[in-house]
Amino acid sequence: MHEWALAEAVIEAAVEDARKEGMTRIREITVRIGELQQIELDPFTFALDEIIKLHGELLQHAQVKLEDEPAIFKCRVCSTEWHYQKASLNEAEGEAIHFAPEVAHAYMRCPRCKSPDFEVLQGRGVTIQRITGLK
Amino acid sequence: MDPRVSVVDKRLAGIERIIAVTGGKGGIGKSLTSSVLALTLAQLGYKVGLLDLDMSAPSAHVILGIDGIFPEEEYGIIPPEVHGISFMSICYFTGDEPAPLRGEDITNAMLELLAITRWGALDFLIVDMPPGIGDAAMDVIRWLKRAEFLILTTGSKVALVTVKKVIQMLQELQKPIVGVIENMKMRESGLVRDELSAYNVPLLGAIEFDMDLEDKIGDAAALAESTMAARLTEIVIQDPRFKLSQN
Numbered sequence: 001m002h003e004w005a006l007a008e009a010v011i012e013a014a015v016e017d018a019r020k021e022g023m024t025r026i027r028e029i030t031v032r033i034g035e036l037q038q039i040e041l042d043p044f045t046f047a048l049d050e051i052i053k054l055h056g057e058l059l060q061h062a063q064v065k066l067e068d069e070p071a072i073f074k075c076r077v078c079s080t081e082w083h084y085q086k087a088s089l090n091e092a093e094g095e096a097i098h099f100a101p102e103v104a105h106a107y108m109r110c111p112r113c114k115s116p117d118f119e120v121l122q123g124r125g126v127t128i129q130r131i132t133g134l135k
Numbered sequence: 136m137d138p139r140v141s142v143v144d145k146r147l148a149g150i151e152r153i154i155a156v157t158g159g160k161g162g163i164g165k166s167l168t169s170s171v172l173a174l175t176l177a178q179l180g181y182k183v184g185l186l187d188l189d190m191s192a193p194s195a196h197v198i199l200g201i202d203g204i205f206p207e208e209e210y211g212i213i214p215p216e217v218h219g220i221s222f223m224s225i226c227y228f229t230g231d232e233p234a235p236l237r238g239e240d241i242t243n244a245m246l247e248l249l250a251i252t253r254w255g256a257l258d259f260l261i262v263d264m265p266p267g268i269g270d271a272a273m274d275v276i277r278w279l280k281r282a283e284f285l286i287l288t289t290g291s292k293v294a295l296v297t298v299k300k301v302i303q304m305l306q307e308l309q310k311p312i313v314g315v316i317e318n319m320k321m322r323e324s325g326l327v328r329d330e331l332s333a334y335n336v337p338l339l340g341a342i343e344f345d346m347d348l349e350d351k352i353g354d355a356a357a358l359a360e361s362t363m364a365a366r367l368t369e370i371v372i373q374d375p376r377f378k379l380s381q382n
């Protein structure tokens with residue numbers, strides 16, 4: 001369950017940011033889940049809840065809101081854009097990308113010109129969109 | 136906001152010393168030296184990790200003959216232990232497919248590995264650095280706050296011109312330098328000493344050019360018997376700079 005490690009990163013980053021902003025309570029952390037990484041939501045939210053419990057005051061009443069971000073790719077050679085569903089990856093490839101999304105460049109090709117030189121326009125992985133709280 | 140940077144320190148917290156092997160150019164032996172140094176330290180009884188951060192051309196797994204294994208998942212990923220070394224590399228995930236990575240992809244992939252790898256308690260983590268002082272190397276220098284740098288050069292002016300820039304940059308950033316090792320030494324010459332005398336960096340020793348080294352690649356036991364291993368063992372045993380704080 002490597003989702004735990006990413007959940008830990010989210011909480012560490014939120015705490016760091018809240019301290020910098022001088023917050024005394026974090027109310028809500030909005031996390032974007034990029035489609036390419038294929039995060040398993042159950043273990044991820046479980047981990048977030050457990051890690052939040054380990055922290056004191058600052059996170060006591062914190063809610064985590066998850067937003068899905070579809071993955072969109074753009075070919076640097078022919079400018080074609082495509083979605084994740086078009087990628088048709090097998091299980092092992094999907095698993096490798098789950099651990100390190102950049103290895104998509106080993107397993108995906110532009111559907112039009114077959115180039116591996118593409119950009120991930122959005123939906124790569126886990127990012128924090130917003131943190132709200134009380135000062 | 137990218138949450139991964141914030142967790143890197145925590146992932147490295149159980150490691151006593153982080154030694155990043157760097158040098159000016161590709162091809163001067165960073166990967167060979169990192170891998171054999173990790174083997175040497177493991178044989179001396181230390182708990183050692185090896186992290187290959189060359190995303191474009193990972194090669195430590197080829198040098199150590201690591202194949203057909205995959206890390207375990209446990210609150211992150213646990214680097215498999217091979218030849219007494221906890222080993223992490225992007226090679227577990229890319230296999231043999233070419234993966235053309237741009238600068239931003241390299242940054243992302245390195246950060247992902249640093250954020251999810253749980254090293255546990257180690258005496259030494261040896262890091263095979265991305266070459267030179269480009270984006271990738273600068274990212275690593277920024278993220279691995281406690282890293283100490285082991286700098287490789289050859290006895291050639293062509294290598295030294297860039298090595299001097301690496302040293303100067305690390306010194307400007309006030310990063311600790313363990314010292315410089317001359318690799319692939321082919322003859323006696325004072326060039327390395329003379330060229331680096333102005334920089335006040337320790338010269339730890341030299342590793343001869345070894346005609347037989349190629350035959351040992353992929354065979355950890357043979358590499359542990361190589362002249363490179365012998366020289367590195369001497370350096371590690373004799374030089375106080377490789378001592379751990381508790382000894």
Ligand SMILES: Nc1ncnc2c1ncn2[C@@H]1O[C@H](COP(=O)(O)OP(=O)(O)O)[C@@H](O)[C@H]1O
Pocket residue numbers: 160161162163164165166167168194318319320342343344345346348349352363
């Ligand atoms: N001391 C040495 N004697 C002989 N060959 C060496 C020595 N050190 C490195 N090599 C060889 O030089 C080549 C480049 O080494 P490598 O470790 O891949 O360099 P880098 O990681 O700096 O690009 C490899 O083929 C390696 O086997």
Ligand SMILES: [Mg+2]
Pocket residue numbers: 165166167189192194
């Ligand atoms: Mg190398």
Ligand SMILES: [Zn+2]
Pocket residue numbers: 075076077078079080110111112113114115
């Ligand atoms: Zn294309």
